[in-house]
Amino acid sequence: MKARIFARSLFVIATLVLGTMAAPLWAAAADNTIVVASTTSTQDSGLFEYLLPIVKQKTGITVKVVAQGTGQALDTARRGDADVVFVHATSAELQFIAEGEGVTRYPVMYNDFVLIGPASDPAGVDGKPDIAEALRRIQEKGVPFVSRGDRSGTHLAELALWKNAGIDLERDKGAWYKSIGQGMGAALNFAAASDAYVLSDRGTWIHFQNKGSLRIVVQGDKWLFNQYGVILVNPHKHPAVRAVAGQRFIDFLVSPAGQDAIARYTIDGQQLFYPDANNRNVAEP
Secondary structure, three states: HHHHHHHHHHHHHHHHHHHHHHHHHHHHHHHOOEEEEEEHHHOOHHHHHHHHHHHHHOOOEEEEEEEEEEHHHHHHHHHOOEEEEEEHHHHHHHHHOOOOOOOEEEEEEEEEEEEEEEEOOOOOOOOOOHHHHHHHHHHHHHHEEEOOOOOOHHHHHHHHHHOOOOHHHHOOOOOOOEEOOOOHHHHHHHHHHHEEEEEEEHHHHHHOOOOOOOOEEEOOOOEEEEEEEEEOOOOOOOOOOHHHHHHHHHHHHHHHHHHHHHHOOEEEEOOOEEOOOOOHHHHHH
């Protein structure tokens, strides 16, 4: 009996000792895991699938991505449910910082938006360099247009383009304007199935496999510039934020090694994103 009690005591003591030794290891692993709330375009373009293993190798940081529209991603961070936001709507990002929710905004990279449309081009906009004129023609002819309608960076950019074209959507939209409240991949699928026009970031378009009869019809206008930024969520407002690991992730993205990794992400020889971390004064048109 005494031997059994002694053996059980040894087991309990060993368990406590091992548990005490393992706790710092578990804590260290947790501290090196961060949540990044990001736009769907960084996910749907395949960038994260390519980039995050490099981040892990270079920094030891494991990144868990919550891919949402930019507005939703910023709201996730406002609730303290993310450590970093990586999005593409400059005005919304600056507002986020002005609210005290974020620390500093770092430009990371850019690409551009493109207007996608069916090969039949019922609005007659193919090859026109003026996105405002293209949108006016789509509205005048009442041909189908798909909007993400999800408060994403792409959706906010689309709304700004309609406004810049002199079109009041509240007054002028009709059955031709389809707001679906979904991500970029879903919007492209919807457009492919309904021979509709849709605004897309170029990265997701290049990565998109179900192109069907869709093609780029308008590109190159300065108003289609698409800037991405990264922000550490304010740890003073949200104490659970893993600020050290989050800042290390940001530091890697804007470092020469991180910028080079972003530049090297290509599909079929096409570069999807262009690093610009050194341009701290970058602004959208």
